[in-house]
Amino acid sequence: MTETVSNNSGKEPIKASELDPKFKYELLKMHGSEKILKCFQCGTCTSDCPVARYSDSYRPRTLIHMAQLGLRDRVLKSDTLWLCAACFTCTDRCPQDVEVASVIRVFRNLAAENGCIPQVFKEQAASLLESGYAYKIPELRIKKRESQGLPPLPKGNAENVRKTLKGVKFIETVQKPAGEQPNAQ
């Protein structure tokens, strides 16, 4: 069983030195978290989140509150961030139209830029850059298509994929050898 998640979001008392007053303003400028300050902590997102039901530590409302307070590291280093199933229930039900799932996605993107990238995503990125597909399609499957009466699989054109992704920070990060990635998880 894969269990890469532990609870490190921290019940430790908050120290004033941990607070980054600029964090929320950075978030306001990012695509997806523009409305984070509208959150009035009603708790709808957490109460309707299917993941929160089975996780002791994943709470979207808490993550948003921590970000508003400026707890940058606690938010971005929280392993539970990666538990969100992107089901968009919170986004549709938030009375303040915060686009909660997108805010969570922004947190994850920022964590990834700092080198916190769970293994699944590294594998998908590698496959994408190699084949154009996010999963390595087994040779057998490709050959079997004909006998199944299916047309050949379209070309992934990995070369063009790599060309268009040139200069994207995340792609540069995953292409570096593991040792050179910042704080690799």
Add this chain to the structure above:
Amino acid sequence: MPSKYLIFLGCAIPYRVSAYEISARKVLTKLGVELVEMPEFNCCGLPLDPVSHETMLILAAKNLALAEQQGLNILTLCPGCAGTLKKVNKILKEDKALKEQINSHLKEAGLEFKGTIETKHLLQVLKEDVGIEKIKASVVKPLTMLKVAEHNGCHILRPKEYIGFDDPEDPQSLKMLIEATGATCLDYIDETECCGAPSVGVSDKVALQLARDKLNHVKMVDAQALITICPFCHIMYDTNELRIEKMFNETYGIPILHYPQLLGLAMGMTPEELAFNELRVNASKILKQVTEGVLKQ
């Protein structure tokens, strides 16, 4: 009424869900929807959105640009691909600066996103373009002996702002399409809940509990099969049902069918033609009922 589409397979279907593709192609062809193959494509971008929104935007826009060259709208079998392509199409059409930024990437491969085509998921094509009446008329073997349940999955419904197709809190399209085959579609609690698939690999425990909830709710109403329209939801239930049964010491025995497999049966196609042999949870009980035309005892 457009009946010609570029078919966008995505990655999950050729990877391990061929029964969905086989059955969907057969029923669409029979309903007069012409499918044109994409000469080239890549991952829609969604799997990498959690780690890099920019990567997702570029990948999706690249696919849209490739389809624009063909001058045809896209039909996808995967709600994740449909949602992503719809969303990015809308975002880039509304945000000129972002469009320019993404296009500067596409230019490296000689492509440009213009925003001239639309994307629809199979369900939307069946409901809006083909229409329920035509589907009903194509049924030669009404499945009146079956009582099933539906699972829409998240990305065909939410976020409403970008998908805007069915009511995310009380969706009706899949139900109507199931009832068009003659089968009864049963209501159960939490129908619109997530299957858990996206949490696989991060926490299997959370993912399997979500799938288990669903199977329990479906079992509670005595459904004989669960009908899906998403490759990920299908993998989640079909591949894991036996695992969940073992883990929690429970029995479900609920076969998980791709909607076009159900429709295909009603259209008179055989289980072999519809690749029923690819399913992990044995569907022979309901197939026998269909063949013999008898109601469940």
